[in-house]
Amino acid sequence: MARRHGYAESEITQRLIEAIFEQRLPPGERITGSQLAEIFGVSRTVVRLSMGKLSEIGVFRKTPNLGYVIASPSRAEARMMLDVRKMIEPEMVRQIAASRTEADLSRLFDRIRAENAARANGDRSTLVRLAGEFHLKLAEISGNVYLVQTLTQLQVLTCLAILVHAESESGCPRDEHSRIVTAIAEGHGDRAASDMSHHLEHIAEELQLNIDRVEPSLESALRWLAPKVPG
Ligand SMILES: [Zn+2]
Numbered sequence: 001m002a003r004r005h006g007y008a009e010s011e012i013t014q015r016l017i018e019a020i021f022e023q024r025l026p027p028g029e030r031i032t033g034s035q036l037a038e039i040f041g042v043s044r045t046v047v048r049l050s051m052g053k054l055s056e057i058g059v060f061r062k063t064p065n066l067g068y069v070i071a072s073p074s075r076a077e078a079r080m081m082l083d084v085r086k087m088i089e090p091e092m093v094r095q096i097a098a099s100r101t102e103a104d105l106s107r108l109f110d111r112i113r114a115e116n117a118a119r120a121n122g123d124r125s126t127l128v129r130l131a132g133e134f135h136l137k138l139a140e141i142s143g144n145v146y147l148v149q150t151l152t153q154l155q156v157l158t159c160l161a162i163l164v165h166a167e168s169e170s171g172c173p174r175d176e177h178s179r180i181v182t183a184i185a186e187g188h189g190d191r192a193a194s195d196m197s198h199h200l201e202h203i204a205e206e207l208q209l210n211i212d213r214v215e216p217s218l219e220s221a222l223r224w225l226a227p228k229v230p231g
């Protein structure tokens with residue numbers, strides 16, 4: 001497999017997903033294989049694999065003239081994503097409330113503490129990423145790989161939709177994750193499910209607001225994606 005400088009396709013894909021979670025990649029912008037190959041110091045073959053994977057799940061869109069473009073979900077698409085998430089995530093947390101271990105709870109409370117710290121420090125990028133990742137952590141805790149795959153796709157696309165359409169910074173209203181985790185910790189499956197349902201409903205409400213947002217620039221995202229020099 002083509003690989004140089006230690007970056008594998010999966011690591012590049014993961015890094016691009018993190019960049020989307022931090023709202024650093026602007027929806028609708030063109031992104032090229034040569035840009036990414038240069039940023040990561042890998043061959044275009046490796047980058048093409050990653051871009052192919054992200055386009056399979058709809059995160060990048062291949063256009064005849066521009067090549068790959070970062071998805072810019074419409075409001076109708078965003079609504080469909082949230083509809084699917086409402087079918088899945090309340091049931092997911094209901095099951096977790098019945099099966100969670102002490103280790104699961106400690107991971108979840110760590111996440112809540114990290115979200116609170118990022119909010120207190122005004123660290124918006126980290127807060128947005130943590131808020132998005134929270135839903136994936138729940139999927140991981142469920143232990144179902146198909147759930148992780150499905151929610152990764154839906155969560156990444158929801159993040160892009162939030163960037164295009166929502167007024168709120170993270171799409172996840174404050175304290176709602178904490179309520180869900182408390183219900184899970186107390187073993188209240190029904191309450192966890194209904195809290196998750198309301199939470200997703202609130203995200204859907206945010207997406208219907210029609211407010212202009214400052215778009216992030218592709219240039220700054222590419223700088224952010226560049227590998228850090230080991231200190
Ligand atoms: Zn959330």
